[in-house]
Amino acid sequence: MGLFSFIKDAGAKVFGIGKTTAEEAAEKAADAMAAKLKSEEAAAKKLEETISDLGLEVENLNVHISDDKATITGAAFDQATKEKVVLVVGNSNGIATVDDQMTVENPEPEAQFHTVVSGDTLGKIAKNYYGNAMKYPVIFEANKPMLKNPDLIYPGQVLRIPALD
Structure with a gap:
């Protein structure tokens, strides 16, 4: 009879053994999606724990992560707590955007936000926003407990800049 050629990855497997290439691809995609969801859930739980460990009071806090977007819900004690969360x-x-859907129990004016660039110091930022570099402790205090040292800020980091009283 001779030699016959077939497309090796086409069609169903003989006697129900194995899967077609399409079935295998669909299974791999489903497994990858399940792993991604599990990873996002774990990251969200870790962020909720971190927020709690930092002493930031948010009732019914829920963080949901989907791709590089985080959605936060709950009732923050005050505006400063909300902004810190x-x-x-x-x-x-891994987080590019935050959808803040929190409410505030004790409303107050919102702070501004500043993205740190190379060469920034808290003093330089204070000079820019307040006209006085010596007001840098206000920015440092507004970003505690995330900041542990006023000299340790990094490019790309976003800081709260509260209004002066």
């Missing part, structure tokens, strides 16, 4: 989540690796 947004910064904790937004300054995390």
Whole structure:
């Protein structure tokens, strides 16, 4: 009879053994999606724990991550807490955008936000926003407990700049 040629990855496997290439691809895609969702859920839980560990009071806090977007819900104690929670989540690796859907129990004016660039110092930022470099402790205090040292800020980090009283 001779030698016959076939397309090796086409069609179903003989006697139901194995899967077609399309079935294998669909299974791999489903497995990858499940792993991604599990990873996003774990990252969200870790952020919720971090927020709690930092002593930021948010009732019914929920962080949901989808791709590089985080959505935060809950009731923050005050505006400063709300803004700090947004910064904790937004300054995390892998997060590009934060959808803040939190409410505030004790409303107050919103702070401005500043993205640190190379060469920035808290003094330089204070000079820019307040006209006085010696007001840098206001910015440092507004970003505690995320900042541990006023000299340790990095490019790309986003900081709260509260209004002066």
